Amino acid sequence: ATTWQTHRDFLKADFVSEESLKRQLQDVFPKISCIVKIGMIGSFKNLKILFDFFSKREDFIILDPILFSTTGGELLEKEGILFLKKYFFPLVGILTPNLVELKILLDGGTNPLDLGVENVLLKGGHAESKDDFIYDYFYSQKEQFCISSKKIIRDYSTRGTGCALA
Numbered sequence: 001a002t003t004w005q006t007h008r009d010f011l012k013a014d015f016v017s018e019e020s021l022k023r024q025l026q027d028v029f030p031k032i033s034c035i036v037k038i039g040m041i042g043s044f045k046n047l048k049i050l051f052d053f054f055s056k057r058e059d060f061i062i063l064d065p066i067l068f069s070t071t072g073g074e075l076l077e078k079e080g081i082l083f084l085k086k087y088f089f090p091l092v093g094i095l096t097p098n099l100v101e102l103k104i105l106l107d108g109g110t111n112p113l114d115l116g117v118e119n120v121l122l123k124g125g126h127a128e129s130k131d132d133f134i135y136d137y138f139y140s141q142k143e144q145f146c147i148s149s150k151k152i153i154r155d156y157s158t159r160g161t162g163c164a165l166a
Contacts, residue, residue, distance in 0.1 A: 001042045003069060010073025015042030018049060025053045033058045040066040044080040051088050060093040063117075067101050081105070085115060094119040099127050112139045
């Protein structure tokens with residue numbers, strides 16, 4: 001997708017067409033399983049295409065559930081969010097939401113593993129902290145721990161931190 005935004009305003013998003021997405025999946029993915037990172041899906045129709053494709057495979061999926069732009073533009077409609085939770089999350093090996101996305105996905109719940117994914121890495125890059133550190137939290141059935149690192153980016157107009165993590 002291409003987003004049109006400034007550091008303050010979300011203007012528009014142009015998403016990959018359904019036909020283009022289907023063709024990319026067919027042409028790019030090998031017949032063997034692999035590790036896949038999925039970010040901005042953009043539409044319920046594209047989510048269904050991804051589900052139909054990956055539900056027949058055994059790939060390890062890393063999903064960054066980009067639901068809104070940094071400036072607040074909607075990047076996946078409510079129908080898509082519900083489908084993610086009910087059908088797509090069981091395919092996901094690790095979910096990497098930020099705090100705002102996790103709150104939306106949990107819809108009042110408190111345990112990230114209740115979403116039905118194997119692992120969750122809660123990204124803390126957007127969270128306010130009293131020191132110069134970023135705190136990420138990892139959750140799995142076996143363990144939970146915090147990962148901290150010194151902030152490198154201090155400009156809050158910076159976007160794409162999920163891609164930097166990947």
